[in-house]
Amino acid sequence: MVRYSSLDYSITGQIDRLNLVLRRAENGVIVLLECNSLPLREEVINRLKEELDENFKFLSINIDEKNKNLPGIVQDYSGSGRIDKKTVVFVHNIDDAMPEVIGYLNWGREVFLDLKVKIIILCPTFVADEIIKNAPDFYRFSHRITIKEKTQTKGEVIPSFISDVKYKDLNELNERIRIQEHLLKKATEDYKIADLSFNLGRLYFKKNEYKKSLKFFNDCLKIYKKIGDKKQIAATYNEIGLIHSARGNYPEALEGYNKSEGIFEKIGDTAGLAAIYNNIAGIHYAQGNYPEALKWYNKSMEINEKIGDTAGLAAIYNNIANIHYDQGNYPEALEWYKKDMEISEKIGDTAGLAATYNNIGLIHGAQGNYPEALEWYNKSVEIREKIGDAAGLAITYDNIGSIYMSQGNYPEALEWCNKSLEIELNLGMSHDVAITYSNMGVACLKNKDLNSALNYFKKSRDLYKKLGLNKDAAEVEETISSLTTGNKT
Amino acid sequence: MKAENLLGVFEFFEIKPLEEEDEIKNYYEKRESPIKSLSKAILLSKKPAKFLFSGHRGSGKSTELNILSGKVKDKYFVVNFSVFDLLSIHDIKDIDLLLTIGSEIYKKAYDEGIKLDKKIVNDLSAWMEDVTKISIKEQKVSLGGEAALNWLLIKLGSEMQTGTTKKEELRGTIKQRLGDLMEKINSLIYEVENKLAKKEGKKILVIIDDLDKIDLDEAEELFYKHSNSLTLPACSIVYTIPISLVHSSKYTQVKLSFANSYVLPNIRLNKKDGGKDEAGREILRKVAGKRMDLNLISGEALEKAIDGCGGDMFQFIYIIRFASIEADNKNRSRIEKDDVSAILVNLRNDFDRILKKDDYPILKEIHKTKDAVDGERLLELFHSLSVLEYLNAERWCDIHPLIIPLLDK
Numbered sequence: 001m002v003r004y005s006s007l008d009y010s011i012t013g014q015i016d017r018l019n020l021v022l023r024r025a026e027n028g029v030i031v032l033l034e035c036n037s038l039p040l041r042e043e044v045i046n047r048l049k050e051e052l053d054e055n056f057k058f059l060s061i062n063i064d065e066k067n068k069n070l071p072g073i074v075q076d077y078s079g080s081g082r083i084d085k086k087t088v089v090f091v092h093n094i095d096d097a098m099p100e101v102i103g104y105l106n107w108g109r110e111v112f113l114d115l116k117v118k119i120i121i122l123c124p125t126f127v128a129d130e131i132i133k134n135a136p137d138f139y140r141f142s143h144r145i146t147i148k149e150k151t152q153t154k155g156e157v158i159p160s161f162i163s164d165v166k167y168k169d170l171n172e173l174n175e176r177i178r179i180q181e182h183l184l185k186k187a188t189e190d191y192k193i194a195d196l197s198f199n200l201g202r203l204y205f206k207k208n209e210y211k212k213s214l215k216f217f218n219d220c221l222k223i224y225k226k227i228g229d230k231k232q233i234a235a236t237y238n239e240i241g242l243i244h245s246a247r248g249n250y251p252e253a254l255e256g257y258n259k260s261e262g263i264f265e266k267i268g269d270t271a272g273l274a275a276i277y278n279n280i281a282g283i284h285y286a287q288g289n290y291p292e293a294l295k296w297y298n299k300s301m302e303i304n305e306k307i308g309d310t311a312g313l314a315a316i317y318n319n320i321a322n323i324h325y326d327q328g329n330y331p332e333a334l335e336w337y338k339k340d341m342e343i344s345e346k347i348g349d350t351a352g353l354a355a356t357y358n359n360i361g362l363i364h365g366a367q368g369n370y371p372e373a374l375e376w377y378n379k380s381v382e383i384r385e386k387i388g389d390a391a392g393l394a395i396t397y398d399n400i401g402s403i404y405m406s407q408g409n410y411p412e413a414l415e416w417c418n419k420s421l422e423i424e425l426n427l428g429m430s431h432d433v434a435i436t437y438s439n440m441g442v443a444c445l446k447n448k449d450l451n452s453a454l455n456y457f458k459k460s461r462d463l464y465k466k467l468g469l470n471k472d473a474a475e476v477e478e479t480i481s482s483l484t485t486g487n488k489t
Numbered sequence: 490m491k492a493e494n495l496l497g498v499f500e501f502f503e504i505k506p507l508e509e510e511d512e513i514k515n516y517y518e519k520r521e522s523p524i525k526s527l528s529k530a531i532l533l534s535k536k537p538a539k540f541l542f543s544g545h546r547g548s549g550k551s552t553e554l555n556i557l558s559g560k561v562k563d564k565y566f567v568v569n570f571s572v573f574d575l576l577s578i579h580d581i582k583d584i585d586l587l588l589t590i591g592s593e594i595y596k597k598a599y600d601e602g603i604k605l606d607k608k609i610v611n612d613l614s615a616w617m618e619d620v621t622k623i624s625i626k627e628q629k630v631s632l633g634g635e636a637a638l639n640w641l642l643i644k645l646g647s648e649m650q651t652g653t654t655k656k657e658e659l660r661g662t663i664k665q666r667l668g669d670l671m672e673k674i675n676s677l678i679y680e681v682e683n684k685l686a687k688k689e690g691k692k693i694l695v696i697i698d699d700l701d702k703i704d705l706d707e708a709e710e711l712f713y714k715h716s717n718s719l720t721l722p723a724c725s726i727v728y729t730i731p732i733s734l735v736h737s738s739k740y741t742q743v744k745l746s747f748a749n750s751y752v753l754p755n756i757r758l759n760k761k762d763g764g765k766d767e768a769g770r771e772i773l774r775k776v777a778g779k780r781m782d783l784n785l786i787s788g789e790a791l792e793k794a795i796d797g798c799g800g801d802m803f804q805f806i807y808i809i810r811f812a813s814i815e816a817d818n819k820n821r822s823r824i825e826k827d828d829v830s831a832i833l834v835n836l837r838n839d840f841d842r843i844l845k846k847d848d849y850p851i852l853k854e855i856h857k858t859k860d861a862v863d864g865e866r867l868l869e870l871f872h873s874l875s876v877l878e879y880l881n882a883e884r885w886c887d888i889h890p891l892i893i894p895l896l897d898k
Binding site: 271 | 535536537606608609612615662664665666669676679680683723
């Protein structure tokens with residue numbers, strides 16, 4: 001799901017700050033510019049070049065695997081007279097020099113100070129994190145500026161069901177619902193009513209009819225409790241957690257998972273625990289708490305490896321890849337996606353593949369590789385249309401819109417957002433609706449339609465508030481106030 | 490009907506479980522058996538329950554299971570099958586069993602002319618076609634939906650028994666869709682029971698025989714690692730299991746997944762203190778008497794056969810059957826002691842071939858203490874019937890009587 005968060009203005013604000021720092025730093029400065037998206041980095045550099053006065057010169061250094069000694073390289077450049085007090089040095093590709101470059105930075109920090117250079121190291125989140133942890137002496141002397149992506153994106157998480165529903169198309173899904181409802185009407189024994197209700201809960205969940213799904217799960221939960229079927233009680237709590245998670249109700253989702261975890265632990269059901277751990281990790285991921293998410297993914301992975309659950313492993317690989325993606329570590333993310341793809345292709349898990357294709361599209365998008373990104377999105381759409389995965393389609397449509405947005409084709413972007421919005425509203429995916437509204441606001445703004453933009457931003461803010469996602473609401477609010485008070489620079 | 494001459498002995502001592510109702514009536518001799526408790530447990534279960542049933546090879550389990558079918562048949566639609574007939578005994582996975590359980594329920598319902606809802610048959614057919622890649626359309630004969638599915642399941646059955654590659658592929662596919670498979674199987678169970686409800690209100694009971702013939706490793710894989718899958722079908726099931734699994738350290742854990750487990754004890758011929766157990770011996774005498782005119786065997790020969798079988802019903806029948814050939818060879822009109830001895834020598838040689846040098850100290854110890862403690866090797870000794878367990882009032886073990894002379898070797 002792509003989300004254009006507080007937008008251009010935060011970029012503008014940060015560029016202003018950067019501008020000021022560079023102008024004032026008579027004795028040089030080290031800036032760690034944390035920014036994951038390659039197109040965005042390009043935009044920042046171009047705008048800096050435009051906005052700094054003519055006295056500044058610019059130099060780009062590309063570190064590569066052969067020479068990872070950044071202080072040494074800078075020293076050489078300086079020695080040959082290519083760097084002086086008016087030079088702004090941009091350092092690219094620092095991720096290729098990991099991890100050795102960290103040591104060079106920490107031990108060679110004096111070089112930068114002595115030479116009084118103005119150096120901007122462009123780095124993805126994961127490198128910035130490494131520097132903070134492992135080059136603390138260097139970091140103390142540097143100035144960290146984070147530029148949030150104009151398109152803040154999240155990889156698509158694959159959740160774990162205790163018993164997943166796989167289906168070819170909507171017809172099959174509808175037919176299966178009809179069969180279960182037919183049998184439910186005739187069922188008289190508790191265990192049958194519970195089992196059939198559980199199935200209906202799963203099937204309606206796949207149709208994204210969350211209200212109905214929740215009703216059936218609550219029905220069967222009551223009976224499972226009555227007949228003391230612990231395993232099924234745990235499975236049902238997991239499903240309830242998944243529904244809340246899909247709707248963005250994270251506290252309720254965690255509540256469901258925790259109940260489920262407690263029972264699985266008591267009855268020693270390790271496969272069940274692996275599923276729950278993955279889902280708990282998903283909540284932490286959704287809330288941006290990556291170390292916590294990784295901790296739970298690893299717990300889940302350990303069990304899945306032990307019990308040989310390959311489908312479970314594929315899902316975890318995808319989800320771990322998402323974390324690396326979010327931290328701008330694209331090669332690492334791609335590697336995990338590939339591991340996932342290998343398994344999913346082998347076991348014919350098309351739904352899983354569709355999510356992974358979508359996520360790989362995101363990586364190419366973040367690298368400014370738009371045609372390739374579109375290619376992966378289309379692969380995902382193809383599967384999702386075939387299996388009737390409307391919720392998945394909404395996500396991928398949104399991502400396709402983001403590509404057009406990046407290319408400056410705002411009307412086309414809006415069109416895809418609308419396609420996505422229609423599905424999300426139909427399926428009651430409130431959280432996604434809030435994100436899409438915000439995205440549409442950006443598209444309208446870029447398209448110089450301030451009124452529509454404000455309208456969408458307000459809708460987005462209100463929905464975030466309603467969902468209790470106050471941080472998101474505040475971010476959108478900031479955008480709204482900057483637009484209405486004319487603070488835009 | 491029983492044997493009136495030696496030729497008849499060979500015929501009436503056929504080594505197979507008693508199946509038909511009158512067979513059981515004519516030849517079954519009442520013995521200590523858990524079947525009464527098992528049938529009660531099944532009849533009293535309010536929801537589907539899964540049971541384990543074991544006993545030494547040849548102790549008469551299949552006959553007992555056939556008796557069980559008879560006891561519950563008024564309340565249950567019994568689907569009884571042997572894995573020997575439907576699967577490859579050396580390679581059985583949980584998925585195979587689930588598929589076979591579903592298939593056998595459908596086939597039996599089809600054979601008995603139970604008309605199932607079209608929606609369910611079509612959905613099941615489409616799904617089975619998709620996962621098995623067996624196309625019903627390839628069928629030249631145009632069949633109705635029900636018959637076509639029946640054809641598909643029969644074809645699937647023969648592929649499960651032979652094709653290794655295809656079987657692996659199918660397992661891989663279904664493993665990822667276990668939730669869907671169970672939705673299909675349980676929907677089928679509910680639908681069959683709905684149709685039965687209109688007539689007699691019967692529920693489904695599946696009895697799976699001959700699973701006790703699989704290796705211990707495979708049994709542990711199935712009943713320990715995948716016990717969860719085996720309890721998923723929404724009908725009652727009786728699984729036979731190898732006696733060696735009962736002695737395995739994992740058994741306590743295995744039992745937790747099942748409603749209860751039952752062991753058919755061997756017929757006890759001797760007491761723990763070495764004295765003869767007349768009650769047990771009398772059962773075997775009566776078994777012989779039901780199948781032959783007892784004038785066709787000398788008293789000594791009969792006692793020798795009883796001693797030699799160690800309480801194993803299969804071996805008892807086997808010994809007399811082949812002793813009749815020995816006697817006939819010598820133009821005798823009745824089986825004498827040396828005819829029985831000739832068969833016992835062969836059986837003893839079999840043991841001699843199976844047993845390893847290291848086994849003898851263990852066997853000696855068991856013979857002395859009448860007790861068998863845990864150990865990897867011991868499980869194999871149980872599996873080969875070298876060690877027999879007697880579960881009457883008190884549990885004790887002894888080695889097979891035929892092995893005793895080998896101990897001093």
